[in-house]
Amino acid sequence: MLVRLVTPANEDSAYVKSLGVAILAAHTPADVDLAYTDDLLDPIDLRRLPPADLVGLSVCSKTARRAYALADAWRAAGARVVLGGIHATALPDEARAHADAVVVGEAEGLWERVVDDARRGRLQALYRHDGFPSLVGLPWPRRDRALYRSRRYVPFDVVQTMRGCPFPCEFCSVNVQAGTQLRLRPTREVLAEVERLGRLLLLADDNVLVDPRRARDLLAGLAPLGKSWIGQASLAGLDDAAHVGLLRRSGCQALFVGFETLSAASLRGAGKRQNDPARYRDVAARLADAGIAVWGSFVFGFDQDDPAVFDRTVAFAREAGLTMALFALLTPYPGTPLYARLRRAGRLTSPRWWLEEDHDRRSPYFAPLGMTRAELRAGWQRAWRDFYSLGSILQRWRPRVGAGWLETLGYLPLNAFMRRLTRRKILAGERFFRRE
Numbered sequence: 001m002l003v004r005l006v007t008p009a010n011e012d013s014a015y016v017k018s019l020g021v022a023i024l025a026a027h028t029p030a031d032v033d034l035a036y037t038d039d040l041l042d043p044i045d046l047r048r049l050p051p052a053d054l055v056g057l058s059v060c061s062k063t064a065r066r067a068y069a070l071a072d073a074w075r076a077a078g079a080r081v082v083l084g085g086i087h088a089t090a091l092p093d094e095a096r097a098h099a100d101a102v103v104v105g106e107a108e109g110l111w112e113r114v115v116d117d118a119r120r121g122r123l124q125a126l127y128r129h130d131g132f133p134s135l136v137g138l139p140w141p142r143r144d145r146a147l148y149r150s151r152r153y154v155p156f157d158v159v160q161t162m163r164g165c166p167f168p169c170e171f172c173s174v175n176v177q178a179g180t181q182l183r184l185r186p187t188r189e190v191l192a193e194v195e196r197l198g199r200l201l202l203l204a205d206d207n208v209l210v211d212p213r214r215a216r217d218l219l220a221g222l223a224p225l226g227k228s229w230i231g232q233a234s235l236a237g238l239d240d241a242a243h244v245g246l247l248r249r250s251g252c253q254a255l256f257v258g259f260e261t262l263s264a265a266s267l268r269g270a271g272k273r274q275n276d277p278a279r280y281r282d283v284a285a286r287l288a289d290a291g292i293a294v295w296g297s298f299v300f301g302f303d304q305d306d307p308a309v310f311d312r313t314v315a316f317a318r319e320a321g322l323t324m325a326l327f328a329l330l331t332p333y334p335g336t337p338l339y340a341r342l343r344r345a346g347r348l349t350s351p352r353w354w355l356e357e358d359h360d361r362r363s364p365y366f367a368p369l370g371m372t373r374a375e376l377r378a379g380w381q382r383a384w385r386d387f388y389s390l391g392s393i394l395q396r397w398r399p400r401v402g403a404g405w406l407e408t409l410g411y412l413p414l415n416a417f418m419r420r421l422t423r424r425k426i427l428a429g430e431r432f433f434r435r436e
């Protein structure tokens with residue numbers, strides 16, 4: 001039996017090897033043939049599908065439309081199709097219409113059964129866990145070249161050290177899939193895995209500092225391994241200067257930081273109580289002084305936002321000297337409390353936006369309170385344009401003694417890349433802006 005894992009692509013994104021696929025591969029019985037297609041790097045032609053007996057598609061909301069088209073085509077060609085991932089988990093009934101089986105939640109402990117059932121011709125419609133699987137003693141994800149054949153992947157290995165999140169942020173999907181209880185992989189297992197990997201790591205944890213004691217153990221354990229890594233942390237943990245020192249010594253080169261908004265009222269509204277806007281500037285400065293690049297993430301469209309929010313946010317991001325910033329339109333992802341609230345209020349303008357042809361061009365998909373949808377979209381585009389203007393790139397470029405190599409060597413290429421993304425994807429609406 002030939003099992004083919006697939007990550008569908010609906011737009012250009014980072015060329016990162018999917019950890020979800022590497023995990024599925026590690027849980028695939030050894031006596032079946034296994035292949036993988038990354039639709040981003042190796043676009044699939046619906047009329048000439050790669051061969052497969054069983055197809056496992058990984059679905060997030062942004063890729064749902066493409067995933068369903070691929071699933072329908074493979075089924076028409078006689079393959080059996082299984083859908084999994086965060087979108088299939090949030091909406092198993094929707095996914096079921098395009099699949100022979102849907103896996104809700106995490107694959108560990110289920111995927112082996114799915115493959116076995118498919119082999120015996122008794123695939124069930126739905127597979128799900130009672131509760132959440134343990135993260136102790138898991139096999140290491142498979143990251144070999146036989147699976148990830150393209151040479152265009154960035155040379156970072158994705159590692160996850162925990163799942164679940166105790167914070168109830170209204171717009172976030174993480175609780176939908178991984179629950180509100182933090183589950184930690186044993187630190188020694190993580191370090192043993194990391195030791196065997198290359199020098200460059202991307203930690204997929206939503207917040208590396210969420211459990212301070214664990215963070216201290218992990219960071220101290222990473223320090224002697226000589227790795228360079230990028231990850232995500234929330235502002236609450238970064239307020240502690242000791243954590244910033246530990247991050248630096250552990251090899252942290254850059255952190256995605258969810259500032260989200262400068263408005264305390266919006267943060268309260270979104271349930272993100274761990275952020276204090278009064279501390280933003282100090283935290284950004286502390287990280288920069290430690291040589292860690294700050295990649296800020298901001299969201300526009302909260303109920304409290306008015307048309308002044310765009311300039312105010314960009315002014316902060318420029319003055320704080322952020323190396324990079326991502327500006328998102330508030331998006332009602334399925335299964336989130338935000339989705340439910342906007343729906344109840346009759347404010348969703350397209351309740352199944354993920355099925356539309358070109359999501360980014362027609363977003364936002366809800367009626368904001370403090371401005372029109374067109375104003376929100378225009379302000380969002382302006383924020384990207386201003387932040388990646390040449391003036392801003394030069395303003396934010398502050399070569400620092402002792403900065404990490406990524407900040408020193410990467411600042412200009414990264415900003416040049418983001419400038420291109422802004423021009424082609426955000427302003428011109430080209431989904432595949434990296435393809436010529």
Ligand code: B12
Pocket residue numbers: 010011012013014015016017018019020021023024055056057058059060061062063082083084085086087103105106107108111158160171172173174177204205206328333334
């Ligand atoms: C790393 C990451 C990225 C990386 C991706 C790197 C990569 N290629 O792997 C980058 C930076 C590129 C990225 C981009 C984006 N991301 Co992102 N990302 C993450 C993050 C932090 C970790 C993902 C991860 O590796 N998880 C660990 C693996 C093991 O989990 P997994 O992939 O879900 O797989 C498990 C299960 O889902 C299941 N499974 C998955 N696939 C399949 C398939 C089958 C057949 C089966 C049986 C099971 C199964 O089994 C796996 C093992 O248990 C998650 C948050 C999170 N905690 O997951 C957000 C997250 C996935 N991202 C999200 C978003 C919104 C985005 C962006 C839209 C952001 C943006 N505005 O551009 C883009 C979209 C990219 C795209 N077009 O697809 C949302 C998705 C919400 C949703 N409902 O779809 C998440 C959940 C964050 C959030 N807070 O809500 N992201």
